[in-house]
Amino acid sequence: MAHAGPRSRTVIAYVCALLAPALATAAGWLLYHGPRRPGDIGKSLLSETDVLMLYLLGVLGVAVRFSRGPAVVASVLSVAAFDFFFVPKYLTFAVDNLRYLVTFAVMLATGLTISSLTHHLRQHASSARQAWQQAEAEFLRNTLLSAVSHDLRTPLASIASAAENLVDSGARLPAEVRTELLRTIGDEADRMERLVGNLLEMSRLESGGLVLKRAPVHIQDVVGAALRHLQKRLRDRIVQTDISGDLPLLDIDDVAVEQVLVNLLNNAVEYSPASESICLSARSLGAWVEVRVRDHGPGLPPGAERRIFDKFFRVSPSGPGLSSRGAGLGLAICKAVVQGHGGCIDARTLDDGGAEFRFTLPVVANASSPDGGVYVRV
C-alpha cells in the first residue's frame, strides 16, 4: 500500500468500506440464522446485540485505517445491512421498534467519532513528524553554517594577513620570510579546497544518495593514486605500504574509495607529528579485503571511537604542534562510502599509541585468474 498512489488508495479504502459490513453480515448470518446448537432449540449462537458488535468492529477497522468518507460509508451500510438482515421482518428495511432507531444512531455516531478522532490523530502525528524533521534540518544547517564559516574564515584570515604583509613590506622582508608567507598562502588555500571538496561531496551523498560505479580494481591501484594525490601534503613523511600484489581484485567504485583513503591519510597527517611515519596495509579476508591506515600520533580520545564517524564531530587538538581543522565531514564520508559497498569501518587506539582505521571492501565474485587462457577470445 505504501507504493499505491493517492487515487488507488482511495479506491482501496472504499472497497474496504464495502467489504467490512459485508463480512460482518456474512459472519452474523451464519451465527445468528445458521445452525442452532443441538438441544438449544430456538436460541441463536449470537444475540442481535452481538451481531451489532460485529458491524461495529468493521466500522472501527475502516475508521482507524482510512479517512472519514469510507468510515461514514461503512457505518451507513452497516446500519442498513443490520436492519435488512437482522431486525425482525427480515430482508426488508422496515423498522417497527424505536429501540432499533436508537441503535442506528449510536452506530453512526460511533463510526463518525472514531474516524474523526483517528483523522485528527493522524494529522497531529504527521505535523509532529514534519516539525521534527524541520528542527533536525535546521540544527544540521546551523551546525554546518557555523562549522563552515569558522573553518573557512581561519585559513582565509591567514591568507589575507600573509598577502597584506607581502604587499606592505614585501620588498623589505628577507627572502626566507617571503617564501614562508607565500607557502602559508598556498597551504591555507589547499586547506580551504579540501574543506569545500568535502562539503560538496557530503551534500552530493545526502541529496542523491550514494551512486557507486563499481568495477574490478586492484587495491594497489587505489592506494598508489591516493598517495600521489597527497604527494604535496605528505611532503617528506614516510609512508610504509604493506600490500601484496596477490590480493584479489575488488568490486568497488575506485573514485569513491580513493576519497576514503585520501581522507584517512589526511587525518593521519593532521593528527600525528610530521616526523612519524604512516602505515598502510591490506590483507585478504575471504570475500573481503581489509585495509588499515595507522599513524603514530596520540591516538583517539577515549570513548570517541564511534562518534568520530558522525557528521560534524571533531577531535580537539592535543599534543604539541597539532591543530584540529576541517568540518568533521571526512570520516562521515568514509563511513558512507564503505557502508555503501557493504563493508565495515572502525577506528581504535593501538596499545603502543597511534590511531588505526580499518575498513573492508568486497572482492569481485569469481574473478578469473590471470594468464589462465580466459582472456583469449576469437
Place this chain on the structure above:
Amino acid sequence: MLRIALETQGYKTRETETGQGAVDGVATDPPDLVILDLGLPDLDGVEVTRRLRQWSAVPIVVVSARGKDFEKVVALDAGADDYVTKPFSVGELLARVRAALRRANAIDNASLEPVFSVGGLRVDLARREVQVDGQSIHLTRHEFDLLRLLVRNAGKVLTHAKMLRDVWGPEAVNETHYLRVYMNQLRQKLEPNPSQPVYLLTETGVGYRLVTD
C-alpha cells in the same frame, strides 16, 4: 590566472568564450595547443573535441570539474590528449602542456625513439627488451603489448577503453578486469614498490599513464 601563468612561461595565448569560437579560432589561425574547458556555455566541450578532431591534430588538454570523471573519459575517447581536474595547480597544467607539445613534436618528426627510458626503466620496443635497473625482465605477450602501448603514448593518459581496445580488441572494451590484472602484474615486475608506483600511474576513474620524467 591561466593566461598570466602561461605567458610567464613564454607561451602566447588567445582566449575565446565559446565552443564555436574555439572551433573557428583553430580553423583560421591554428595554435600549437588548445586548452579546453569542458563547461562551455554553448557547445558541449566533448562536441568541440570531436569537431576539432575531424580535421585537426592539434593537441587538446581538457579542463574538467571535480567529480565529472565520465565527462573526462568521453573527451579523452573523443580525441583529447590529456586533462586536468579543477582545481588544479599551475605546475600541473604546465607539465601537461609541455608533455602534450613534446609528443606532438615527436610525432611531427616521425622520430619516435625506439628505446624509451625513464628512471631505472628501459624499454627497447624494436628488440622487445625490458630492463629495470640493468636487470632484464621477462614479460608475457599481453604484458609487453600493454607496456608498448603505454610507451608509445608516454606521458599521456590512456583511458581504460582505449587500452582494452588496442591490446585485446574492440570486443573486450568493457572487460576492465583484464586491464587491472595485467597492470598489476606489470607493476609487480617493473615497480620498486608496486603500492607506491613511480612509472605506471593510476588515473582513478580514467585510466593509466606512463611517466616521462
